[in-house]
Amino acid sequence: MLFKILPRLSYTKLNSLNSLKIRLTFGVALLSGLGLGGVALWMNWKMENLLIATHKQTVNYVANRFPHDVQLYSEMVSLEVGIEKTINNLSDHKNIFWFKNQDNKIVAKSFYFYPQLTKINQVNTNPQVVNFDNNSWLVCGIPLNINQEFIGYLYIAQNITNEQVLFTHLISSLTFITILAITILIISIASYICYSLKPLEKICDVAENISADQLKEVSINFNHSPNEVKKLAESLEKMLIRLGESWENQQQLLNNVSHELRTPLTIVSGYLQSTLRRGDNLTSVQKEALSVAVSEADRTVQLLEDLLDLARADNGNIQLKIELIIVNDLMREIIAIVEQYQQIKINLIEENCAIKIKVDRNRFKQICLNLIDNAIKYSPDHKEIAIKLTMNNSAIIQIIDRGIGIPLPLQTKIFERFYRVDEARNRDTGGTGLGLAIVKTLVNTMNGKISVISQVEKGSIFTLTFPLID
Structure with missing residues (x-):
């Protein structure tokens, strides 16, 4: 029987009384x-x-x-x-x-x-x-x-x-006129203040909706605004241009470093594995050292692969082959792969209907395998792992585990890059802190949504939502 997890509480950003x-x-x-x-x-x-x-x-x-x-x-x-x-x-x-x-x-x-x-x-x-x-x-x-x-x-x-x-x-008339005048004055003042603050709202909209790859293309024009607002807009525009240049330099450096390091590290890993397989005359200490070296080399190569994926997504260069898939069939294929290599039983719960969505088949498999791998890593042995497929105006895929769970304050951070709930445990399991960040990026790129609800020592539910195709 699947457990129930309380939904997270939503918090308001700011009290309206603090509005300017x-x-x-x-x-x-x-x-x-x-x-x-x-x-x-x-x-x-x-x-x-x-x-x-x-x-x-x-x-x-x-x-x-x-x-x-x-x-x-x-x-x-x-x-x-x-x-x-x-x-x-x-x-x-x-x-x-x-x-x-x-x-x-x-x-x-x-x-x-x-x-x-x-x-x-x-x-x-x-x-x-x-x-x-x-x-x-x-x-x-x-x-x-x-x-x-x-x-x-x-x-x-x-x-x-x-x-x-x-x-x-006369007093009654004067009182009425005074109240009427104050009311009209308040309405006029409120309207004028709203009109005067529209440029600031526009600046906020620009700041909220701008993406990293658009930083250098932003143009904020307030020709008929007060001098103070125009000065603020000009300063913000210059700051965004500087940030855009820094972002481009950072992405270029990341891309170059990842490309330059991936090939030699792959070669090093291959030589180490070959030496380990043929090293009949190696001592146990040497074999252990070579095994650690191979593991760290593979882990570093995987980290570079993840960085390259994120760099491509940030630059809009990620290649997607969108096609129609039936989620039920693909999920059975994914479960078969996991059960073959992980020696674990996964329970598939589905409705008696085919769920059709349009995504990149390989990227969708990457997303599901990453989430299932996380569920296995952070669940005690013999704990139930389930995948539930439902439809409710959208295709809903839920990966459910009964593992250690995630504390409520940390649930909003797990999709950040290089963030780890438990640094030591992630290091032992080979995590890079980029898996969920890549999952979120891929899901968003394919017009989907991902969310999580969790309770400590009771488990987590990761929910994927994609538009349905009739």
Whole structure:
């Protein structure tokens, strides 16, 4: 029974809050909002003070006129009657007056009078807003002196309901306009920032999509961009050209060295093997030394072969003979080869249908043999190795082992060149650290995909995916 392996967790690259767009938009929007909000609050405070200041002028006018009118009436009638006549002359439905003598008794009041107003005992010129019966009143009290003699307190109440409604409406309109302006401003700023950062996104796209053999051919033109962006693009282009030249030199050196060393090493390996076969008079120590030399020479030749394959793939010179193959039949052939030389039983699990794909037959065999060889090397003796063939919009080939497994942090690195999970173990098994790198390169070249899921001490599943051919 095949084991189950948990899929790897996928991780997000960066938190979106770290985006330059969001930071700039949020920062500018916050400053703009604070600025417009501050202006709106200042206008609110200013309008309220203006409303109160206007009514203060009326209070001051009445305070200056009232004693003079009372004094004129007092020459003809009594003081109380003079105060009442003066109040009646100044009163209307929006301005109400009442007078309290020194004993705090109301001795005169307007015809339009509300008893609720008498609850106000504030005796100063600072108006106080009082609300009742859905009306707003501005009330204040002032001391009244006639002929420089204090006679009581005059209270003035002004109906400011209409002004209050107008003021509230203005504040609501101002609030709405402020919110609307901030919203439009944020949208405009976000759009402008997105437009301004498009050149940087283009640079990122170029950097992400460029391949090694295209480094010297990259051209980044930003004629209408800001000077800083153009300078960045020019610097990046020069850097890519330098990297392209270095890459070409490195590939040329690798290619030349591999070609130059492969032939003499092959000859050396042949002579060593011939000497070992005919060395009847050699001591056991000499035979052991020759065996080690042959093994290392063969290993070095294989390393050079791998390097040449990678160099050809990097330069786009790898030769592929694409043809239609039936995976089921080819996989039986591969298993027969492995079982003949490895003395191991491999379980083939397949659906009752032919799986057809278009690949290079020899390269596909190389990929499968490499993966099966890895499964055998890193599996304990008598552990099950299986190959599973399925279809799900694609051809899926899985090489499954129950070996030592690969730690999760290392699973993304095993396809890197010269990377080894266990350096000592790979050295003992003759690994060069290039096998899986070549497999991945060949798979990608033939429009396929390769992935791995694994658990330590439970095994690994290498999955090959290729497009199906009807």
